[in-house]
Amino acid sequence: MVSVAFINPLSDEGKMIVRELGEFNGVLSENDDLMNIVTKSRSQEISNDSFIPRSYFDLALKRIEWYAKKKNDRNFEHKQYDFLFNQDIIKFDVIAFYLLCQAIGVKYGPNSRESRVLVESQGKLIENRLSKLSKTERNLIVTNILNSLLSSTHLKWTFFEDLISSKKLKMHELILDKGEIILEMDDFLERFSYKIHGRKPEKMYEALIGDRIKEQVMIKMVMQNTENYIQQVGERSHREIEPNPILLELADKISEVLISSVQTFGKGGSSYGISIKASALNPKSFPPCVKKVMEGMKSGGRNDAIIMFLTPFISYARLYPSVFSENITKQISDVDPTLSIIQNEILPLIFGAAERCNPPLFEDQPQDKVNLNAKLGFGMHQHPELKNEGETTWYTPMSCEKVKIHLPSLCKPDETCKKIGNPLSYYNRKLWAFKKEMKNISNNKDK
Amino acid sequence: MVNIEYLTPASPEERKKYYREEWDIKQVPEYIVHSIQEREFGFDHIGRGPNDRYKVFQTPDLLKRFLKVRTPFAAYCSVAFYDKPRRRDRWTKAELVFDVDAKDIPIRTCECEGVCEICLNEAREIVLNIIDTLKGDLSLENIHIVYSGRGYHIRVLDHNIMSINSDLRSQIVKYVVGAYVPENEYSLDFEKVSYEHFVIPFGYPNVFTKRFKYAILHLNENSDLDEVNKKLLKDILKHRQLIELENWGMFKNKIGPMRYRKVLKGIASMNMSLIDAKVSIDLKRILRLPSSLHSMVSMKCTEVKNIETFDPFDDAVPKFVYERK
Numbered sequence A: 001m002v003s004v005a006f007i008n009p010l011s012d013e014g015k016m017i018v019r020e021l022g023e024f025n026g027v028l029s030e031n032d033d034l035m036n037i038v039t040k041s042r043s044q045e046i047s048n049d050s051f052i053p054r055s056y057f058d059l060a061l062k063r064i065e066w067y068a069k070k071k072n073d074r075n076f077e078h079k080q081y082d083f084l085f086n087q088d089i090i091k092f093d094v095i096a097f098y099l100l101c102q103a104i105g106v107k108y109g110p111n112s113r114e115s116r117v118l119v120e121s122q123g124k125l126i127e128n129r130l131s132k133l134s135k136t137e138r139n140l141i142v143t144n145i146l147n148s149l150l151s152s153t154h155l156k157w158t159f160f161e162d163l164i165s166s167k168k169l170k171m172h173e174l175i176l177d178k179g180e181i182i183l184e185m186d187d188f189l190e191r192f193s194y195k196i197h198g199r200k201p202e203k204m205y206e207a208l209i210g211d212r213i214k215e216q217v218m219i220k221m222v223m224q225n226t227e228n229y230i231q232q233v234g235e236r237s238h239r240e241i242e243p244n245p246i247l248l249e250l251a252d253k254i255s256e257v258l259i260s261s262v263q264t265f266g267k268g269g270s271s272y273g274i275s276i277k278a279s280a281l282n283p284k285s286f287p288p289c290v291k292k293v294m295e296g297m298k299s300g301g302r303n304d305a306i307i308m309f310l311t312p313f314i315s316y317a318r319l320y321p322s323v324f325s326e327n328i329t330k331q332i333s334d335v336d337p338t339l340s341i342i343q344n345e346i347l348p349l350i351f352g353a354a355e356r357c358n359p360p361l362f363e364d365q366p367q368d369k370v371n372l373n374a375k376l377g378f379g380m381h382q383h384p385e386l387k388n389e390g391e392t393t394w395y396t397p398m399s400c401e402k403v404k405i406h407l408p409s410l411c412k413p414d415e416t417c418k419k420i421g422n423p424l425s426y427y428n429r430k431l432w433a434f435k436k437e438m439k440n441i442s443n444n445k446d447k
Numbered sequence B: 001m002v003n004i005e006y007l008t009p010a011s012p013e014e015r016k017k018y019y020r021e022e023w024d025i026k027q028v029p030e031y032i033v034h035s036i037q038e039r040e041f042g043f044d045h046i047g048r049g050p051n052d053r054y055k056v057f058q059t060p061d062l063l064k065r066f067l068k069v070r071t072p073f074a075a076y077c078s079v080a081f082y083d084k085p086r087r088r089d090r091w092t093k094a095e096l097v098f099d100v101d102a103k104d105i106p107i108r109t110c111e112c113e114g115v116c117e118i119c120l121n122e123a124r125e126i127v128l129n130i131i132d133t134l135k136g137d138l139s140l141e142n143i144h145i146v147y148s149g150r151g152y153h154i155r156v157l158d159h160n161i162m163s164i165n166s167d168l169r170s171q172i173v174k175y176v177v178g179a180y181v182p183e184n185e186y187s188l189d190f191e192k193v194s195y196e197h198f199v200i201p202f203g204y205p206n207v208f209t210k211r212f213k214y215a216i217l218h219l220n221e222n223s224d225l226d227e228v229n230k231k232l233l234k235d236i237l238k239h240r241q242l243i244e245l246e247n248w249g250m251f252k253n254k255i256g257p258m259r260y261r262k263v264l265k266g267i268a269s270m271n272m273s274l275i276d277a278k279v280s281i282d283l284k285r286i287l288r289l290p291s292s293l294h295s296m297v298s299m300k301c302t303e304v305k306n307i308e309t310f311d312p313f314d315d316a317v318p319k320f321v322y323e324r325k
């Protein structure tokens, strides 16, 4: 059977592997065993040396790179990372995992982007590894790990407070009864089968809960534990005198991997023949509806106009104008890692428009600021902070259709409006035309 | 019913009379008196909103003295507990609150301007439904009901959930009001099976079924639902006795599967406005103080001991109203 540590490196088995390694020394040196396993992985691409990790250190970076590229790079090639799914790699994989947690814990802490990426990558890795197992094997390992993670068979839903509030688990997709989350078939049948008519209770269990939900719960718990572990490392490192330089180096390299994968983001083509890059805002190119809100709203709907409509528009127009053509979900920190553009350019614009409203927004309603923050993806808090990012999602701009329904007074279409379906597309189109014009002018001058 | 002048504002004299002669500290619920030092109080003295905030009372007696002297237009108290309530500092926990305002129920069947017996009764039904789920699915305890003057507050003081954040509160709200459109297809290994919410007698689908039934039976030809046009609304009304008879499959057939899906979406989004969700996710909200006077409508904000027998037009009318000419 597949080893528990292959799925949950934080298990006892995983900890044992780490203990056996003992010293840190050697994580940088070339390791023949590792390279052997990698090259022997069934469909591993070995045409290029750079595909092959040579040390624990390399492997740790490959783990992150796999996730970042899979998510962001259209040219992602699974074959370059096949070794991650070869069970023989387990010993190396577990150590690479701990190296990552420690490096990130020491240097960036649990609320960083790096931490978030590691936690997510662990989740994705588990999903992908499970999908390569047979049904029985998969079921067995999931049950096995769940049993060790859950101390009791009576699982109070409040036990999952963190997982639910961060939406890792969705409350309405779990089956709740008398305050408990139902995961096991026996339990399910005992509680509900007498109520079920005309359907097979066993089948209903499989569909509504079954391996799917159990797997989800298991994966999300491992992710949460990973996050907790990074936090512990961070706290412990404050008490230590000098962090290991290897960890600091690894931490820097992790950031580099993430940054280079973000830069490959922009590759996607655009319908205008040039790529739409994020750049300073050009208010002259705003559509009529946005111009109207920017002047300040004198009548009803101020709240929705500023929070639901303007905030997503301005933030995407400035940071990620090609969201619809690229169709890749991002968080703000992916494109504004220090949030300086949010602080210095975007929020001032939005607050400016809010002040011009009559009566001004935000004056006496702290809740409105919270709602605004939520739309930017920073959760229900007063100010955008990296540690809260991801608690809510970064809202994409409303379509024209939605504007017409929810804020009909804003929509005063002009000629360009006929060609688009979203105010953001209006902006991109205008901006492009504007830039072309500028180019023509300067070209003419040159002549 | 006696013919008295209901629901008109109370004069300053009537407020005085109420606080000095009728009001009693014993009408303030235990759960507030016990934690009085940890809560923030707020007052509205002239009817323009609670501007006098950040008040703290060390003892019930001091609150009593304040009310009898100032006879405010309205009195409020925080759902939040603080170590330093005077500065709203060091928040420790907050009640989970559901605010059902009869005036704002999108599917009330009366056509009154403010509130009336019909819509207040509907507010009460909604409250009972929500409490049913809070107690059943979520197994929460220590749940209290307050008549607010225009509807009801559900106040949950279960220690398991008093420290949860806004996000979890908002998920609880959506769960108990039925704001998620239920799935109808589930994947098994090699097939997809479809179960409509009404064949699943447990979990969220079951909560939704109950809310859906309530909503359908309270629609009328002027109801306004997202995704539901006039023709569809008409068909719903035409066939809705099938739902009353729990003949769900037939109802869905009559409506048609695609259109049924639309109805689900329309009702789910309508359900969200059965309560004021802003109140539920606000961790520092102040709520009308039970026992205080709702001067706009001349009714007492009252702790409801027994919701089955509670009648606002009997139990929440201050004496001075009966003395009006």
Ligand code: SF4
Binding pocket: A287, A288, A289, A290, A399, A400, A403, A404, A410, A411, A412, A413, A414, A417, A421, A422, A423, A426
């Ligand atoms: S059509 Fe779209 S872009 Fe144009 S004014 Fe209306 S909402 Fe704005």
Ligand SMILES: [Zn+2]
Binding pocket: B108, B110, B111, B112, B113, B114, B115, B116, B117, B118, B119, B120
């Ligand atoms: Zn009414």
